[in-house]
Structures are given as structure tokens and as C-alpha cells.
Amino acid sequence: MTVLFYICAALAILAALNVIRQRTPVYSALSLIVVLCALALVYLLLGAEFMAVIQVIVYAGAIMVLFVFVIMLLNAGKETSRQRSRLARWLGVPLVTAFLAEILIAVWSQFPPVAASPPPPPDGSPAAIGTLLFRSYVLPFEVTSILILVAVLGAVVLAKKEF
Amino acid sequence: MNLEVLLPLLLLPPLVGAAVNGIYGRRFSQGMVSLIACASAGLSMLVAILVAWTYSTTSTGPAPFSHSYFTWIQAGDLRADVALYYDRLTLVMTLTVTVVAFLIHLYSRGYMEHEGGYYRFFSYLNLFLFMMLTLITAANYPLMFVGWEGVGLCSYLLIGFYFRKQSASDAGKKAFIVTRIGDAGFTVGVALLFWTFKTLDFQTVFARIGELPPGQYAGTLTAIGLAIFLGAAGKSAQLPLYVWLPDAMEGPTPVSALIHAATMVTAGVYLVARSSILYAHAPKALAVVGVVGGLTALFASTIALAQNDLKRMLAYSTISQLGYMFLGCGVGVFAAGIFHLMTHAFFKSLLFLAAGSVMHAMNGELDMRKMGGLRHKLRITHATFFIATLAISGVPMFAGFFSKDEILAGAYEGPLGQTWLYWLGTLTAGLTAFYMFRALCLTFWGKSRVEPETAHHLHESGFKMTGPLLALAFLSIVGGYVSWPRALGGGEAFDRYLEPVFGPAEEALRNAHVHNPEGLSGGALMTFSVLAACIGIGLGIWWYWKSIDTPRKLAQRFAGLHEVLIHKYYIDEFYNWLIVHPIHILSEKFLWRVVDQGAIDGVLVNGAGEVSTEVGGVLRRIQSGNIRSYAAWVLLGAVLWLLYVLVIH
């Protein structure tokens, strides 16, 4: 279990690095899929089996397919190496590093890495999630459905040929 | 089914009808539109009957029924529910309103056939019915106010129905603005009520009025009563706020019949009657109601004497009759006021509808001087108009006689009765009979003065229109029999029926004001009023049947008075001079030039624009349009903020 987590974590970080390193969007997308699958495994280790499957079906199986699809459709090649934003160019890396350092400090101070035994894992089965979703989270659920409807309409209108 | 389910069902059909016709009506055929509208009005009427039956059979005694459906407003102490209230007064009102409304819906099918905006008309009409029923069945003042404003809106929309006509849209605005003055009074009254009683629910307010220490709140209660009466006077076109109603005749005739004769304008009377207990504890305010009512009755009937436009004449007659109702309420016989409200709804809507039928036949001509002799061509219209005229003139055995007589008797011997109010009312009754018979003679009797091309296609309206006329004529005859006067050996059943509603108020009034006029008995009072009516009728027939020479001579003799009457006492001109013109000047000279052009346009609008331009010129440098820069800025912000959080903790 423990080993598996670190393997997955390493895989995810390496793949994520590859996402931002690659200049060809297809490779970025493929690396991102690897990240997603590695995270799905981590979810499984955390006892969230339903979310793991959803992660693969929806994220890797639908959203990322859309990305790959669009990349293929637009035939997106390598990006050129021009930098116009001076701010991003000079401050980018130091800022990112500082940000990561700050978050890690915050995490370490708030949740010291001692092996305290956590409470029993919640029941992550579809039935439990469904019950919670349709009891406590009905309103967000319905609102989300409207959001999706709007997104669908928006996507159709935006991607239409003639404006 | 029980009442709490049935009552919303009473309101629902017209709302649904209005929505369906309003949204989809454009695509429907005329038959479909009128079917939906009439069906919803008819359904509402059936439900009203069902509710009345259920209430009468199941409830324990005459106790009012009230049910709160959900909380509508909740702010501090103020709480207004969407709650409906039902007692015998509501019963009478709902039945009257729905029956008349249904008949007028039926009539409109024929009347509006050749007008544009058929679906729009029926949608408004249904919406009006919904609002009117809301007003009647509301269980608290705020909800009642919703209905109150709703009927006002519908009235505005329907007066201005022919909105391409300048005079019609002006009349709509005038009605809206003048009633607005009254509504301000209503609002103030309701606010005062809340301030005094911390609630606006009818039952609670009425209960708490009784518990007040006597005399302590008299001033407040009088203020409340006057403020609320201001609202009622605006809606019911009483002095001094009556000026909108004659102009409101610009709307289609069924609208005049339904809104401006039978239902909406009586809302003020209903409001006063509903608040009867309040007025019983504010007798000064009630006295004002009575005096204003009596004066309005006389005043409007004198104007009606000289009107040549049939509908306008009827409008002044309506104002006069509304004055009667207020007179009844004002002297403390609320039941009589409501009784007259009911009979008046029948015969006045009949008068309007018959006038509409005449108008239909005359190609829209309304000048009575160009009519005459129509009885040969328009037989049914004539017959029904005649019946209604008899009813309004107070001829015995017709509906108006009973109700008017009750009010006059009340004015004499009611708790707040005054002898001079009685004579005022009797004089008005005579005038009413006179001008109504004048109209009858000018329109239907005598020689025809119709212009030849109009006379050519003079025709009786179809059954779509005459049917409702006949139904209303029937009601105008029998409508009064529900309350056979005591003087004729009856028991005034209607009054006794409303006893549970008005009893406490009348009781309180009687206890406080012992008013025992001596002299005239009930029979004598009745005789006087009948006599007045007879004189009026006789004069009317004598002067106007065969020729109109006598009145012409009279008019020449009293040219000054005639001028004044023709110009309706120059009230409109007076208001123009007093209010409209100053506002005009103020608006143009100060508000427009100084406030709008100087302050708002100059400083606020252009100034804001200039400041924005300046500031934007500086800030623009940040907006490079390069999203990666933005991202870096966001990140910088996040880093700094986290740093701050970390340092603080």
C-alpha cells in the first residue's frame, strides 16, 4: 500500500513535469492522462473507489479525449519559443518556487507528518455517494446540471462555423 | 374538498387563463382565446359557488375561515403571509365579482370580435379577475395591496387598450397617477396600522382593536381611517380624486362595465367595509367617509345632468352611486353599502353593456344628441337598458330600489345618520332618476336623430352580446329581493346574513352614538325616496321624450349654471392649474435644466466618465492583454498573501 502510493506519486509528479515540459500538445495531453490515471490509483488507495472510476471515465475517458480531439482537429504543432511577458519570463520560476515552498511549510506546520491512525475510511461506494448526493447536495447537483446545460449550449454556439 | 384547497382553486383559473392567453394567445384563433378566457372565468365562478356552498354547509357557524399558505415577507416584526380569508362578506363579493365577470367575458366575445389585440384583451381581463379575487380573498393588508395594485395595473392597461389613440393612453396614465395618490394614503394607513398593532393580519388587527383601552388611540385610529379612506377614495373615484373615472371611459366598453362600474371601483367600498371595526373605533373618520360619500353622490349626479356622451354620463352616475355606497358605510350601515354594491354591480354593468351594444350598432357613436328612437331597431338592448334604468332610478320592485332605500333609511336613522345627509341622498335619487330617464329618452325614445349613413346599418347585436344583457337584466330585477325591506314587511335577510361580519362594528357604533331621530317612520322615508324618483322620472320624460325644447330653453335661461355643469365644475381645469401646471413648470425650469442637465448630466454622468477616463489611462498599463502576465500577477498575489498568512500565524 505505502509503496504503491509513493510509486504513484512519483509517476504523477514525473508525468506532470512532462505535461509542462513538452512543447507538443499531444504529448502534454498524454502525460496528463498518465497523471490522471496515477491519481485514480491514489484515490483507490484512499478508499474512494467510485471517485477513482469516475476520474478515469469522465476525466481520462471524456474530457481528455476532447482535448486530444481538438488537438487533432486544429493540428496543433510545436509552439514557437517567443516570450513577450517579461514578468512571466523573469519572475515565473522564482514565484512558483516560492509558492510551493510556502504551501509545503503551511502543510507541514498544520499537519505534521506523524503516523497517527486516521479514523475509519468513509464508505466510498456508489450507493453511499449517491445517497449523499441526492439528500444533502440536491441543490448543488441541480445547479450543476443547469451549468452543464449552459456549457453545452455555449460550446455549440461558440464552435459554430458562422458567427 | 375543504376550503383551504378550494380557495386557491378560485384564484387559479383566471391566472392560468391570463398566462396562457398572454404567452401563446398570439398564435391561437379568436375562438380558442375566448374559449380559454371564458372557461377560466366560468370555472372561477363555479368554484366560487362551490366555495360558498362548502363554507355555508361545513363551517361551524358564520366564523371566518383563514388559512396561511406560506410566508411571503418576513422582516423584523413585519410578517406577511400569502393567506386567504373567507367570511360572508367575501362570499358576497366573490359571487358578485365572478358572476358579473363571467357574463362580461361572454359579452366581450362578441364586442371585441372586430377589434385588434383580441388575445391581449382577454389576457388582461383574466389577469384583472385574478387580481380582483386576490384583493377580495386576501387575509391581510399587504396581500390585499397586491390585489389592489394589480387591479390598478389591469385598469391602466385596459383603459389604454387602444394605446395608439393619444386620449386613451393619456386616460390610462391619468387613472394610474390619480389612484396612485390614493394608494399613497393606503400605504400610509397600513404603515400606521402596523406601527400601532405590530401586525397586518385582518383577524389579529380586528381582535386587537377591540382590546385597546378606550379613547387612548382615538387620534391614531382616526388618522388610519382617514388614510385608508384616501386610498378608497382614489380607487372608488370619490371627491376629490374622482377625475380619472370619466376619462377611463376611453377603454373598451366591457372594461368600463367590469372594472369601472361593477368591480374595481367598488374595491374602496369593500376596503372600508372590511375595515368596519377599525372605523367603528374611529367614528370621526367614518363621519368623513359618509359626508364625502354623500357630497360625491350629489356632485357627480349634477354633472351627469348635462353630459351628452352616453358613457361619460354613466361614468358620473357610477361615481354618484359609489358615493351612495360610501354614504351607507359612513353612516354605519355597512351591510346596506355592500348590498348596494352588489345590486349596482348588476344594473350598472348592464347599463354599460347595453351602451356598448348601442355603440356597436352606431359605429362607435356615443353622443346622445345623435341618437333617439333606437328602441325600434335595438329591441333587446332597449328592454334591458330600460330595466336597468328602472333599477338605478329606484323604482320599486327593482334591485336598486331596495338597496338605495336601505342606504337612505340608514342615513336617517343609522348610528351616524344625519337628517341633512338623508335629504341630500333623496335629492340625489331624484336627480339620478331624472338623468337616467333623460338618457333613456334621448337614446331610445322619441324621434330618431341618427345620421342617415349610420341609420342605414343600424342593427341589434348578436346573441353573444344580448345573452349576457338578458342575464344581467334578470339579476337587476331579482337582485334586490334578497333583502325585503322592513317597511314593506320584510326581514332584510341580506343584512342579517352579514350580521356576523358587521355586527360588532355596528354594535360598537350604536353603543357610542345614541342616535334616535324622531319623526319619520321607515314607510315615510321610503315614500319620500319613491316620490323623488317619480318626480325625476316624470321630469325626464316630460322634457326629453317628444322634443328637447324645454331643456334648451332652460339652458339658455341658466346659461351660467349650464356652462359650469357642461364643464364639470371646471374641476379638471382647476387641477391643471393647481397641480399639473406647477409641476410642469418645476420640471422644466428646475428639474430639467438645473438638476438633470446640470447636476446629473454634467457632474455625475460626464464627470464620472471623465474621471474614469483619467484613471483608466493610468491603469491601462496593467491591462496588457497578455494572459501569462495576468497569471504571473495572480501568482505574485497568492505568494504575498500566503506569506502574510504564514507570518501572522
Added chain:
Amino acid sequence: MVPLSHYLALSAILFVLGGAGFIIRRNMISVVMCIELMLNGVNLAFIAFSRFRGNLDGQLFVFFVIVVAAAEAAVGLAIIIAVQRNRDTLDLEDVDSMKL
């Protein structure tokens, strides 16, 4: 048992890598993918907290995040297609004015 902070550290690293990608990359599609990466970092934190607090609500949030991400991807990619069609570029830095 892996302590919570390790999960959170992984989550933070993914999030920051996504943010870094946002700044480094210029291809619009890549940038949107970097946003997805950030969202995934957050999702991991949610699920880790859900596990270590023993209640399910965190997973529900992830559910909603995924749904919103789907909507975002659909609209975002549609916008990218529209931009590409109208300006013939996928470079983020070429899209810096609000009118054509």
C-alpha cells in the same frame, strides 16, 4: 500508513506544477490542460481530507469539480476553436486584444 501531509504535499506539487505550466506554456490548449492539472491537485487534497476526516463530503466536492471541469473544458475548447478560426493562431500571447 502514509501520513496526510504526504498526500497534501503531492497535491501541492501538482497544483504548483499546473500553475507553473500556466506561466511557461503559450499554447492555449496546453494552458487549459495545466488548469486541469491544478484542479487535479485540488481534488487529491479533497479526497485525502475526506479519508482522514472520515466523512464523504470531500468526495462529493471532487465529483462537482470534475463536472465543472467537464463544462469548463467544453466551453474552453470551443473558445479555442473559435479563436483559432478567427485569428489563425493558438499562441496565447497573440491573443491580447479584445477585438479583431
Added chain:
Amino acid sequence: MGTFSETTVLLAVAAVKIAFVLVFLLTAIAYLTWLERKVVAHIQARWGPYLVGPHGLLQPVADGIKFIMKEDIVPLEADRVTYWLAPFLGFVLAFLSIAVIPFGGSFTFRGLRIQAQITDVNVGLLFVFAVTSLGVYSVALAGWSSNSKYPLFGALRSSAQMISYELSLGLAVVGVIMMAGTLSLRGIVDAQSGFWHIGRVNTWLPHWNIFAQPLGFFIYFTSAVAETNRVPFDLPEGETELVGGFHTEYSSMKFAMFFISEYANMVTVSCLATLLFFGGWHGPVFGPALLQVLLPVFWFCAKVFCFLFFYIWMRGTLPRFRYDQLMSFGWKFLLPLGLLNILLTSLAIAWHEAP
């Protein structure tokens, strides 16, 4: 037995199961190609493979040798990494979903309870869908990496088609899930044991979901055919317009991998149809203990075979759809039908469970 630790035993059992399933499946797929050629040939009044071995039975072996021996041509402009990755991805994913398919009941062997299934996941059905949904990448990447227009068009068509029909595929089985109340494939099959009863009357009709979910089955099977890119939905590789579809540029063993994964997908989908709608391994079971273990497996294989035969039959019979017809059929007909099915099922369940 006692000398090994429990984990080792479990691992060993799993390894045996995996090996067994893999060998069986590969053989089955090899002979499925043979069967297809034979059946289609007979439908078209030909003989089909006849020369290699009796009735051409050794033809698959010959084909396999041919695939391995052929030169592996890589297009010059191709994107090497993805060109190589695509067939492997397809191959691996096609076999991955078999892992959760139960093909028989469970039995006890020397005190060890063994299930006729590589692993029983309690979200098994979703697992299959997850793996299937990843299958799109294989197709899309193959088309893209070839850097050639026909494969690209084929891949675009195919991925659009697969995404579209995945929706109706998912919706179709929701009815079954609602009836079974579980996502575990074993649980769904278990829920189908016995016979249908009307009131207390035994109808002697097997308690299979097909009788309760005919609409669901129709949607499922139609979408499944589209999902596996088979006739009449084989637009992505429509020879007449797109040459060979997304794998036009592939040759030798890489092509064979696409080929094998297509058939493996057919097998998976047929297995699922059997499990979800036709009672899985349920059938008459009798005889000695060994027979009692083997008969369910036999029933299962027999049902799957029927579906595979049906696939081939359709290929020999039906013409191909036009592309726009295909998309509108999926979105405008199957999808609403799937929603209707869910509505009807939930109403029926609510009706049934109402007091």
C-alpha cells in the same frame, strides 16, 4: 499447502487464472477470425478458407506467422512514439477489461474458495466502462501519429463515434443496475438466478434481465456494435471512402494488434451482454461435482458465442450507415430512448416497491 503463505497462494491462483483466460481468449480470437471468414463466405455462397488444414482450421496459425514475418513499415513523417504507443494501448486495454468478467460460479478446491473470475471488483461494471472509454486513445493516436489524411479522418470519425455511443451504452445498462442494486458484475448475475414469477405463479421463464429490459438490451447492443466499430457502424474503416481507416498506415504485428484488440473488444462486449441481460452463467446444472463446476462456464461460453455469431451474421447481412445518419441515430434516437428506459424502469421499481 501449509508451506506457502496465504499471499503466495492467492498470487499463484491469480496467475493461473490470468494465464488460463489469456490463452483461452487469444485462441478464441484466432478462431473467431476463422469463423468470421467461414460464415461470411457461406452467407455469400463461397467456401472461405479451405486449404490450410481441414476446412482451413489452421488458417489462423498461418495468418499469425504471416503477421510476424512481414516487414514493419513506419511512415517517414509519423510521430514515432505515439505511432508505437497506439496499438499497444489498444491491445492492453482490450485485455484489461476481461479481468473483471466473471465466467462461472465459484467452487471450493482443497479448502480454497475460487471464483471463476480474475478479480471481483465491486464497481466492476464501471471498471469495464472506464477501460473501454480509454480505448478511444488508441484509435485517435493511431490516426494522428500516422500523419496522413485518411487515418486522421478515420480517427476523428471513430473517436467521435465512440464518445457518442459510450453515452447510450452507459445509459442502457442503468436500468439493469437499478434492478440489481449493485455495480458488481457477479452481483448482477446473481440477481438473475431463478425464474420469473408473476405473483406466486412460476412462469418457468429464466429470471434474465432481457425480459425486463428489452429496450435496454436493444440500446446496449446497438451501441456496443457502434462502440466496437463493427458493421453496420464501421464508418471509421469504411474501405470505400477512407481506405482502411485509422490503421491504414499500420502493417505487420502492429496491425495485428489492432486486429486482435478489435476482436477482443467484441468478446468483451458480448460477455457483458451475456452478464447483464442473459443471466451470465446461469443455465441447467446437473451431474457430478466437476460437471457442476464446468457447466456454468459452458453456458456462459455458449451465450457469448451466440452473440459473436450474431456479430458476424450482421456483417454478412447489413449495409453500412452514412456518417451523419450514424451520429443523429446515436444522439437523437438512442440517447433519448436510453433516458426513457431509465424513466420507465425507475417508475416500475417505484411502483413495485411502493407499499
